[in-house]
Structure formats: structure tokens, C-alpha cells
Amino acid sequence: MSVGQGFLLTLKENIETVISETDNNIVAEIDKKPEELQKDLLRLANSKKDYNDIADEIYRLREERHQALAEEASKKGSKQRLEEMEQFLNDQSCELEEYDEQMVRRLIEKITVHDAGFVVEFKSCVEIDIIV
Numbered sequence: 595m596s597v598g599q600g601f602l603l604t605l606k607e608n609i610e611t612v613i614s615e616t617d618n619n620i621v622a623e624i625d626k627k628p629e630e631l632q633k634d635l636l637r638l639a640n641s642k643k644d645y646n647d648i649a650d651e652i653y654r655l656r657e658e659r660h661q662a663l664a665e666e667a668s669k670k671g672s673k674q675r676l677e678e679m680e681q682f683l684n685d686q687s688c689e690l691e692e693y694d695e696q697m698v699r700r701l702i703e704k705i706t707v708h709d710a711g712f713v714v715e716f717k718s719c720v721e722i723d724i725i726v
Contacts, residue, residue: 620662620666624655624658624659624662625659627655628652628655628656631648631651631652631655632652634648635648635649635652672718672719675717675718675719676718679700679701679716679717679718682697682700682701700717701716701717702714702715702716702717703715703716703717703719710725710726711723711724711725711726712724712726
């Protein structure tokens with residue numbers, strides 16, 4: 595296995611681990627709770643009791659659902675960028691022996707230099723801290 599293939603395999607495994615750690619059908623779980631709370635809300639409203647706490651919880655769950663959907667979309671975007679990066683690297687015909695501007699622009703989002711070294715942030719959202 596070449597260095598490039600090893601890098602690609604490690605990068606893919608790391609990103610897939612991060613994506614799968616948070617991918618546990620949160621939206622479906624959140625969707626169950628408001629149904630129960632709405633029944634309680636109707637029961638309390640019909641009996642003319644205070645239902646503000648339940649209404650607040652329903653609004654909080656709606657916001658939590660919205661955030662979970664946004665996070666899910668972000669993960670799908672990261673996975674798509676990973677697939678594009680993998681395809682690009684697979685299309686390379688040989689190992690790199692010198693600097694390749696096109697590859698750097700396709701793979702790296704930014705490099706941040708600090709006193710102890712630098713941080714390389716890839717377009718796949720993976721960061722590598724290099725200490726010199």
C-alpha cells in the first residue's frame with residue numbers, strides 16, 4: 595500500500611467514525627415526544643389547568659429537531675466532500691514526489707500557523723496539528 599493510499603484509508607476511517615458516532619436517528623426520537631406532550635397539553639387546556647410548561651417543552655423540542663436536521667445535513671455534506679476527495683486521490687496516477695498545487699487546493703481548506711507549529715484543516719473538516 596502506498597503512502598497516499600494509507601493516508602486516504604486513515605482519513606476515510608476517521609471521518610466515517612465521526613459521522614457514525616453522531617448518526618443515531620435523533621430526529622425520530624424527538625418526533626415521538628411532542629405527540630405525547632400535545633396530548634397532555636390538550637388534556638390540561640380542556641381542564642383549564644396551567645399548560646405553559648408543556649407548551650415550552652414542545653417549542654424546545656421543535657428547536658432541538660431543527661438543530662438535529664441541520665447537523666444531519668452537515669454530516670451528509672462532509673460525507674460527500676470525503677467521497678469527492680477520495681475520488682480525486684484515486685484518480686492520481688502516481689505517488690507525489692513534489693509539491694502539487696492542484697492537490698493542495700482540492701484537499702486543504704486552510705493552514706493556521708502558530709508559535710509551536712501549524713494546523714492543517716482539510717476540506718473534509720479533519721484537522722491535523724503539526725508541532726515543530
